[in-house]
Amino acid sequence: MIELINNIIGNIHSSTPMIRWLVYVMVIVISSVIVLSFALLYEGFATYAERKVAGDIQARIGPNRVGPYGLLQFVADGVKLLLKEDIIPFYADKWLFIIAPYIVFTASFAAFVPLSYSDHVYVANMNVGVLYIIAVSSVVSMAILMGAWGSNNKWSLFGGMRAVAQIVSYEIPIILSLLAAIIIPSSLDMKDIILYQSGGLGIFRWIIFNNPFTLLAFFIYFTAAIAEVNRTPFDIPEAESELVAGYHTEYTGMRFAFFFMAEYGDMFIVSAIAATLFFGGWQIPFINGVAMPLWLRETLQVVVFLTKIFVLIYVMMWIRWTLPRLRVDQLMELCWKYLTPIAFFDLIGASVWVLLFNGKGVYDILSALFVH
Amino acid sequence: MAVVDERFMDLNMGPQHPSTHGVLRLLIKTDGEVVSRVTPYIGYLHRALEKIAERLTYPQFTPFTDRLDYLASMNCNLAYALTVEKLLNIEIPRRAQILRVIMAELNRISSHLIAFGSLSSDMGAFTPFLFGIREREFINDLFEMVCGARLTYNYIRIGGVAQDIPDGFIDKTKEFLDYFPPKIKEYNDLLSYNAIFIKRLANIAVISPEDALDYGVTGPNLRASGIKWDLRREEPYLMYNELDFDIPVGRGEMGRVGDAWDRYMMRIYEMEQSAKIVRQCIDMFQQGDHIAKVPKVLKVPAGEVYVRAENPRGELGFYLISDGSTKPYRLKIRAPSFANLSIVPKLSGGVMIADLVAIIGSLDIILPEIDR
Numbered sequence: 001m002i003e004l005i006n007n008i009i010g011n012i013h014s015s016t017p018m019i020r021w022l023v024y025v026m027v028i029v030i031s032s033v034i035v036l037s038f039a040l041l042y043e044g045f046a047t048y049a050e051r052k053v054a055g056d057i058q059a060r061i062g063p064n065r066v067g068p069y070g071l072l073q074f075v076a077d078g079v080k081l082l083l084k085e086d087i088i089p090f091y092a093d094k095w096l097f098i099i100a101p102y103i104v105f106t107a108s109f110a111a112f113v114p115l116s117y118s119d120h121v122y123v124a125n126m127n128v129g130v131l132y133i134i135a136v137s138s139v140v141s142m143a144i145l146m147g148a149w150g151s152n153n154k155w156s157l158f159g160g161m162r163a164v165a166q167i168v169s170y171e172i173p174i175i176l177s178l179l180a181a182i183i184i185p186s187s188l189d190m191k192d193i194i195l196y197q198s199g200g201l202g203i204f205r206w207i208i209f210n211n212p213f214t215l216l217a218f219f220i221y222f223t224a225a226i227a228e229v230n231r232t233p234f235d236i237p238e239a240e241s242e243l244v245a246g247y248h249t250e251y252t253g254m255r256f257a258f259f260f261m262a263e264y265g266d267m268f269i270v271s272a273i274a275a276t277l278f279f280g281g282w283q284i285p286f287i288n289g290v291a292m293p294l295w296l297r298e299t300l301q302v303v304v305f306l307t308k309i310f311v312l313i314y315v316m317m318w319i320r321w322t323l324p325r326l327r328v329d330q331l332m333e334l335c336w337k338y339l340t341p342i343a344f345f346d347l348i349g350a351s352v353w354v355l356l357f358n359g360k361g362v363y364d365i366l367s368a369l370f371v372h
Numbered sequence: 373m374a375v376v377d378e379r380f381m382d383l384n385m386g387p388q389h390p391s392t393h394g395v396l397r398l399l400i401k402t403d404g405e406v407v408s409r410v411t412p413y414i415g416y417l418h419r420a421l422e423k424i425a426e427r428l429t430y431p432q433f434t435p436f437t438d439r440l441d442y443l444a445s446m447n448c449n450l451a452y453a454l455t456v457e458k459l460l461n462i463e464i465p466r467r468a469q470i471l472r473v474i475m476a477e478l479n480r481i482s483s484h485l486i487a488f489g490s491l492s493s494d495m496g497a498f499t500p501f502l503f504g505i506r507e508r509e510f511i512n513d514l515f516e517m518v519c520g521a522r523l524t525y526n527y528i529r530i531g532g533v534a535q536d537i538p539d540g541f542i543d544k545t546k547e548f549l550d551y552f553p554p555k556i557k558e559y560n561d562l563l564s565y566n567a568i569f570i571k572r573l574a575n576i577a578v579i580s581p582e583d584a585l586d587y588g589v590t591g592p593n594l595r596a597s598g599i600k601w602d603l604r605r606e607e608p609y610l611m612y613n614e615l616d617f618d619i620p621v622g623r624g625e626m627g628r629v630g631d632a633w634d635r636y637m638m639r640i641y642e643m644e645q646s647a648k649i650v651r652q653c654i655d656m657f658q659q660g661d662h663i664a665k666v667p668k669v670l671k672v673p674a675g676e677v678y679v680r681a682e683n684p685r686g687e688l689g690f691y692l693i694s695d696g697s698t699k700p701y702r703l704k705i706r707a708p709s710f711a712n713l714s715i716v717p718k719l720s721g722g723v724m725i726a727d728l729v730a731i732i733g734s735l736d737i738i739l740p741e742i743d744r
């Protein structure tokens with residue numbers, strides 16, 4: 001997108017600063033709308049996919065009434081939620097109650113921005129991409145607490161407290177395990193990270209295969225990421241059998257839907273980070289894309305990137321419909337007694353590996369051996 | 373004026389709460405996640421069944437027993453029929469006895485399936501619940517064949533059973549007996565030996581044998597505490613003394629004897645034993661009447677009698693006083709869940725809210741029986 005902006009601004013470089021400014025704003029708005037529509041469409045189909053996967057695992061059919069194979073179920077759900085009565089509890093803190101879902105959704109949506117969907121398809125190429133995503137998704141925990149407190153409901157408050165405790169704790173193993181991966185390409189830029197992983201048939205130079213420590217880092221990251229997005233077995237903030245519905249107990253209609261969509265947005269984000277940092281992002285496996293026409297290469301790259309993300313999302317759904325949930329103290333124990341120390345050692349191990357082998361991965365070392 | 377203790381927060385769990393298994397209200401004093409005291413409030417489902425019994429003739433009250441423990445209607449019918457029959461002193465035809473045992477044991481399986489499923493969904497795993505429902509459908513189909521109803525059967529009547537079984541029932545039951553035992557292995561693989569599930573239930577809410585006796589805990593909950601007491605063996609009724617079955621007792625496989633996991637596992641073991649009993653009954657089948665000769669206008673001789681039977685949830689007892697007329701003078705119902713619920717306040721000092729859900733789920737209480 002930035003290139004697009006530069007092109008347009010370059011073409012009208014002779015025009016006045018006012019027009020350049022207008023074009024810049026317009027491009028930002030258009031690209032936001034495109035990404036927002038993509039995110040909403042994805043969230044719609046993700047809810048459908050979740051229900052179908054759940055149906056498959058639970059020996060039932062799942063949605064199949066609205067549209068072919070029930071594909072339009074999310075439209076029906078969306079319309080239903082829009083038409084629902086919007087209830088704001090009388091004793092709620094109205095300001096906090098109303099604003100919380102928007103902040104949750106915005107924080108979740110903002111993380112879509114620095115993702116690199118293909119060589120040229122991205123909204124903004126930030127040199128601090130990974131850091132930015134981690135930073136904006138942390139805002140979610142604050143908004144959840146706002147909604148939980150604003151609801152003036154004890155169950156909501158319990159859910160909010162649990163959510164904040166959980167999200168804040170699990171950010172530490174997430175960041176540590178991501179660091180173990182980031183030190184290999186030595187960049188926080190999503191595109192740089194993906195470009196580092198090119199070559200090796202598009203698979204063997206993935207950071208997850210770089211060394212044993214990055215492999216371990218992926219599993220730490222993925223476990224902690226499931227906790228970060230509050231899904232089973234770590235869904236204690238909204239544990240329906242304990243806390244009714246957790247922090248969104250009092251929310252109805254679209255306000256509830258915003259929390260709901262944010263959850264699916266977060267799933268996409270954590271999977272996208274995993275795909276980018278560990279699985280080579282949009283690198284097309286086995287096929288050399290250099291000779292292809294640009295449009296085909298870009299399309300293939302987007303498809304490959306989304307496939308990697310959806311596989312990870314499927315794994316999350318699969319885990320959700322299989323496992324029971326941990327208790328709140330057991331969850332904290334897992335984070336502080338196991339994941340965080342292991343992630344620390346993993347980071348040290350990965351750093352030592354980089355020092356010893358001068359940043360080369362297992363594939364590089366092996367291929368160097370065979371060449372000589 | 374009551375003094376408010378500011379260290380604790382009052383929290384109402386129920387009467388509308390997903391895991392109080394009906395309309396139970398628990399007033400919880402909590403310090404954050406830790407529960408300090410639990411007071412159950414019951415009566416939201418009170419229908420004055422004992423008083424209604426005084427206004428109805430003996431056969432007319434049978435359908436009301438369906439509404440005691442609606443997940444085990446057959447067993448409730450059976451206990452009531454046994455009570456009246458003891459005062460009437462009539463001989464039940466052999467075929468009716470076999471049919472009664474088959475129905476009681478099938479209903480025990482279906483009731484335990486719900487206990488298994490609801491505990492699993494309380495623990496956050498929703499899939500096992502639907503697996504349990506899937507097998508329960510099979511039993512419901514069988515009951516529909518014999519009496520047309522799928523929940524409140526009103527099948528076991530004073531003197532025998534309402535009608536003889538239809539053609540094909542035996543084959544379908546045999547089919548179920550071949551189909552069901554492998555499913556128990558599936559449950560164990562999916563849930564019983566799941567590490568998270570064990571972590572949630574082992575060593576939680578241990579009921580010592582002394583406490584179990586003091587509080588009048590019966591059924592699988594008593595046996596989980598290591599006391600081998602089963603009315604089908606200790607005071608055999610019908611033809612249970614001719615049948616070969618084991619009485620599983622808690623052994624503390626995953627923690628201490630009488631913990632929540634033991635109570636859960638009793639249900640799994642008992643389902644296996646019930647399937648074994650039904651298989652033996654089918655082999656013993658013989659032609660004959662399905663109901664004894666009972667006069668149309670039933671006058672029960674004056675006297676007092678207390679009869680108890682082993683229900684899926686414990687001992688269901690009927691204390692009947694007859695004045696020789698067509699209606700009971702007084703009918704006192706001893707509901708197993710009532711006694712089982714009484715131990716909840718003792719178990720739940722110092723546990724966490726999530727454990728409270730595990731306690732209620734593992735005791736497998738049912739509210740219509742408690743409130744009557």
